[in-house]
Amino acid sequence: MPKIRLTELSIKGAKPLATQYTLWDSTLPNFGLRVSPGGTKNFTLMVGARRERISLGRFPIISLAEARAKAKALMAERTLGQHQAKSIRFEDAYQLFKDQHCARKRPRTAHDYQRILDVHFLTTFKHERLDEITYEMLTKITDKLVGTPREQSHAQAVARTFFRWAVSRRYLRHSPLEGMQIAKLPARDRVLHNKELAAVYRAARNYGYPFGHIVQLLILSGQRCGEIAALHRDWIDFDKQTITLPASITKNGRHHTFPFGPTTKRVLEDCPMSDGLLFPARGAPGNPFSGWSKCKAKLDEQLDAVAPWTLHDLRRTFSTGHAALATPPHITERLLNHVNGTISGVAAIYNRYRYVDEMRAAVTLWEKHLTRLGAPIRRVA
Numbered sequence: 001m002p003k004i005r006l007t008e009l010s011i012k013g014a015k016p017l018a019t020q021y022t023l024w025d026s027t028l029p030n031f032g033l034r035v036s037p038g039g040t041k042n043f044t045l046m047v048g049a050r051r052e053r054i055s056l057g058r059f060p061i062i063s064l065a066e067a068r069a070k071a072k073a074l075m076a077e078r079t080l081g082q083h084q085a086k087s088i089r090f091e092d093a094y095q096l097f098k099d100q101h102c103a104r105k106r107p108r109t110a111h112d113y114q115r116i117l118d119v120h121f122l123t124t125f126k127h128e129r130l131d132e133i134t135y136e137m138l139t140k141i142t143d144k145l146v147g148t149p150r151e152q153s154h155a156q157a158v159a160r161t162f163f164r165w166a167v168s169r170r171y172l173r174h175s176p177l178e179g180m181q182i183a184k185l186p187a188r189d190r191v192l193h194n195k196e197l198a199a200v201y202r203a204a205r206n207y208g209y210p211f212g213h214i215v216q217l218l219i220l221s222g223q224r225c226g227e228i229a230a231l232h233r234d235w236i237d238f239d240k241q242t243i244t245l246p247a248s249i250t251k252n253g254r255h256h257t258f259p260f261g262p263t264t265k266r267v268l269e270d271c272p273m274s275d276g277l278l279f280p281a282r283g284a285p286g287n288p289f290s291g292w293s294k295c296k297a298k299l300d301e302q303l304d305a306v307a308p309w310t311l312h313d314l315r316r317t318f319s320t321g322h323a324a325l326a327t328p329p330h331i332t333e334r335l336l337n338h339v340n341g342t343i344s345g346v347a348a349i350y351n352r353y354r355y356v357d358e359m360r361a362a363v364t365l366w367e368k369h370l371t372r373l374g375a376p377i378r379r380v381a
Helices: 008-013 065-080 090-100 107-125 135-143 151-169 194-207 211-221 227-229 262-269 291-299 312-324 329-336 345-350 354-374
Strands: 019-023 031-035 039-046 052-059 240-246 258-259 286-287
Touching: 019 286, 031 065, 031 291, 039 065, 039 345, 052 065, 065 291, 090 107, 090 151, 090 286, 107 135, 107 151, 107 227, 151 291, 194 211, 194 291, 194 312, 211 227, 211 291, 211 312, 258 354, 312 354, 329 354
Parallel strands: none
Antiparallel strands: 019 031, 031 039, 039 052, 240 258
16 A cells, blocks of 8 residues: 555544555654554554564554654664564463463462463464553453453453563563553452351262362361362371461461361361372372362252352351350461461560460360251261
C-alpha cells in the first residue's frame, strides 16, 4: 500500500478489509497503522534488520501524537545502542517462567500459576510475541470471568506476576498490566455448624484414601490443604504423637510442630505404609496429591444437607470451634501456625515457650468434641 501522511482524520477514515493491512506514514520512516479485519487500529513501528514489528498501542486509546513520540523515542534508543528488549513468544517465555520462577515456589503455588496460565492465556497467546500483547487483549480475557470473581482476581494476579517476571528478564521493557488494580474480594467467613461438620467428617470416612483421609486430617488438625497433602511419613513421630512441617512447605516459611490425638493417629495409621509422601499424586508418586476439584465435587454429592463450602472453611471452622470450647486464643494460633497471633512483637521474641502441653490438651478436647458430634465413626464397609 502506498505511504500517506497519517492524520487523525485519515486514521478515522481507514476502513477494515478482508485481511489486515498497514498504512505507512510518509513523514516518519517505518511508522504506521495496522488495521485488522475487525476494525481494530494499532500503531506499529518496524525496526531492525529483521524488520521486527513493535506494537505502540491502540487508537484512539493512544493518540497519533503520542504514538509518533513513542516511535521516535524507540528509534533514538536503537540509534544510541540503548535498546535492550529481546521479546520472545509467549509459549517460550511461559516455559522459562515454569522452569525458573515456578520451580522456586511451593508445589501448590506453582500448580495454581500453571493452571491459570494454561486455562486462560496459553491458547490465545501461544504464538504471540510478548511485546505485541496489549492491556486490552489481556483484559478482554479477564473481563469474561466477571461471573467468577475469585477466578477473575486470580487470573489478573497471575498474569501480572508473569509479565513482571518477563520485564525482570528483559523480554519486555514494560508490563502491559503495570498499574492495573486487582479488585479486592470480600473476606470469606463461612464456618460449618456442628451438624455440617459431622456430616463432612462422616462422608470423608466413607470416601476413603487418599482424599477422604486428607479431609479428616484437615478437620482434626486445622492445617492448610497443601501442608496436609505434602505430608511425609518421616515428619510424623508416632511415639511423641507430633507432626513437624518443614519451613519449605508452610505459608509463613517457619517450621511447625503440633501434637495430634488418638483419632488422628488412627487416620494416619490407616494410610498405606510406605516411605516418602503420605498422599502421592496418582501417576506421579514424587508429587503430592493434586486432584482437589474432582474429589471435592464427588464428596459433595454425599452432602445434600450441607450448604456450599470450601476446604479452607474447615480451617476457619477449627479456629471458631476452639473458641467455642474456650481454648485460649494464643494456643489456637500456635496450632494454626499463625505468625501474627496474640503473642507478637517483643513478647514473641522473649517468650520462647512452645506450649506443647497446652496444644495437646486443646487437640484432645477438639477430638472429644468431634466424637460427641458423632463425627469420628468407623468407616462403613
